[in-house]
Amino acid sequence: MTLSTFQRFVSGQTATYLSYHMLSVVIGWQAYDLTGSPMVLGLVGLMQFLPQFLLTLAAGHVADSHDRRRITASCQIVGALLSALLSLGSLAGFMNEHVILAAACLVGAARAFEYPTMQALLPTLVEPGELPKCLAVSAGMRQLGVILGPALGGVLYIAGPGTAYAVCACFSLLAATAMLSIRSKPAAPRREPVSWRSVLEGLTYIRSRPEILGAISLDLFSVLLGGATALLPVFARDILAIGPWGLGLLRSAPATGAVVMSIFLARHPLKRRVGRTMFLAVATFGLATVVFGLSRFFVLSLAALIVLGMADMVSVVVRSSLIQLETPDDKRGRVSAVNAVFIGTSNQLGEFESGLTAAWFGVVPAVVLGGVGTLLVVVLWMRLFPALLRRETLAARWS
Incomplete structure (x- = not known):
C-alpha cells in the first residue's frame, strides 16, 4: 500500500484523539462549573466508561462484519454532531448536568465502536513487515493527542465552552474525512450471524x-x-x-x-x-x-x-x-x-x-x-x- 494511505489513517487517528481528549476536558470542566459537585465529575467518567465496557465486544463483531473505514468515520461523525449540539447548547444557555451526562454516555458508546475498529483497520492498510513501525508511529500520535488534547481544550475553554466544543466538532469532521478518503480496498468482510459464540x-x-x-x-x-x-x-x-x-x-x-x-x-x-x-x-x-x-x-x-x-x-x-x-x-x-x-x-x-x-x-x-x-x-x-x-x-x- 502507498505511504499516503497510512498518512491519511494517522491524520484521522490524530484528529479523533485530539477531539476526544479535548471533549473529555471540556465536558468535565463545564459539568463542574454548572454544578460545583465532584460527584458529577465522577458520574461523567462513569457514563463514558460504562458504554465502552458494555458495548466493546459487540463492536468487535461489527468491525469484523462491515467496512471498517465506514464504521470509524460514522463514529467520528457522531462525535462531531454531539460536539456541535453541545456547542449550540452552551451558546444558547440551556446546558445542565443531565444534558452533559447524556452526551458523555453517547461519546462512550461511539468510542466503544471506534477504538477496536480503528485498531483492526490499520493492519489492512500496510504490509505485515511494516506493521511494527507503523504501530509505533500510530501509538506515538495517540500519545501526542493525550498531551495536546487536554491542553488545547483548557486554552479554548477560556473563550467559552461553546467555542471549545465547536473546535472538537471540526477535529472530528477532519478525522471522518481522512478515514473516508482512504482508497484501499480490503477483502470483503465475512458476515456472521450475531450470536454469543461470534461475539x-x-x-x-x-x-x-x-x-x-x-x-x-x-x-x-x-x-x-x-x-x-x-x-x-x-x-x-x-x-x-x-x-x-x-x-x-x-x-x-x-x-x-x-x-x-x-x-x-x-x-x-x-x-x-x-x-x-x-x-x-x-x-x-x-x-x-x-x-x-x-x-x-x-x-x-x-x-x-x-x-x-x-x-x-x-x-x-x-x-x-x-x-x-x-x-x-x-x-x-x-x-x-x-x-x-x-x-x-x-x-x-x-x-x-x-x-x-x-x-x-x-x-x-x-x-x-x-x-x-x-x-x-x-x-x-x-x-x-x-x-x-x-x-x-x-x-x-x-x-
Whole structure:
C-alpha cells in the first residue's frame, strides 16, 4: 500500500484523539462549573466508561462484519454532531448536568465502536513487515493527542465552552474525512450471524494463543498494580511541593517519554528477542514506579515518569504487533475489542487500586508496593508463558 494511505489513517487517528481528549476536558470542566459537585465529575467518567465496557465486544463483531473505514468515520461523525449540539447548547444557555451526562454516555458508546475498529483497520492498510513501525508511529500520535488534547481544550475553554466544543466538532469532521478518503480496498468482510459464540470469538481465540494471552494479561496486571498516575496530585502538593504547574509537568511526563520512544521504534523497529524485550520493558516500568514512589526530588520524579512512559511504549508496540500479526483479519475486530476491554479495565481499576492501597497503607507505600508487584508479575509471567519469553520476532505464525 502507498505511504499516503497510512498518512491519511494517522491524520484521522490524530484528529479523533485530539477531539476526544479535548471533549473529555471540556465536558468535565463545564459539568463542574454548572454544578460545583465532584460527584458529577465522577458520574461523567462513569457514563463514558460504562458504554465502552458494555458495548466493546459487540463492536468487535461489527468491525469484523462491515467496512471498517465506514464504521470509524460514522463514529467520528457522531462525535462531531454531539460536539456541535453541545456547542449550540452552551451558546444558547440551556446546558445542565443531565444534558452533559447524556452526551458523555453517547461519546462512550461511539468510542466503544471506534477504538477496536480503528485498531483492526490499520493492519489492512500496510504490509505485515511494516506493521511494527507503523504501530509505533500510530501509538506515538495517540500519545501526542493525550498531551495536546487536554491542553488545547483548557486554552479554548477560556473563550467559552461553546467555542471549545465547536473546535472538537471540526477535529472530528477532519478525522471522518481522512478515514473516508482512504482508497484501499480490503477483502470483503465475512458476515456472521450475531450470536454469543461470534461475539465471544475474540476471547476464545486469545485463550488458544498463549503468546497473545500472556502479552495482554502482562500489560493488564502491570498497569493495574503499577499505575501511579491517579496519585500524582498528592505527590505534587504534599510530597514534592511543586504546585499545579508541577502537576501538569508530572502528568505530561509519561506521555512525553512514550512519544520519544515511539519515534525511536519507528526508526529502529524491534527485530530480535521481542519477548525478552517486552518483559524487560515491563520490569523497567515497575522499577521506574518504585523510584518515583521513593523520590523526594522533582527532577528525579519527572525522569522516573519519563522512563516509565518509554518502557510502557515498548510494551504497547510489542503487544499490539503480536495481536495484529498473530490474528487472522476476520477476527481482528473481536480480538482488538477484547484488548480494548482489558486496557480500559486496567486503567480504571488501576486508579481504584491505587486509591484503595493509598488509603490503607499511605501514598508512598502504595506506589512502591505497586511497582514491586509489577516486578513479581514479570517473574511469574516468565514462568507461566515461556513461549512469550522465547518469542524471537514479530512475524506472524497463524497463516
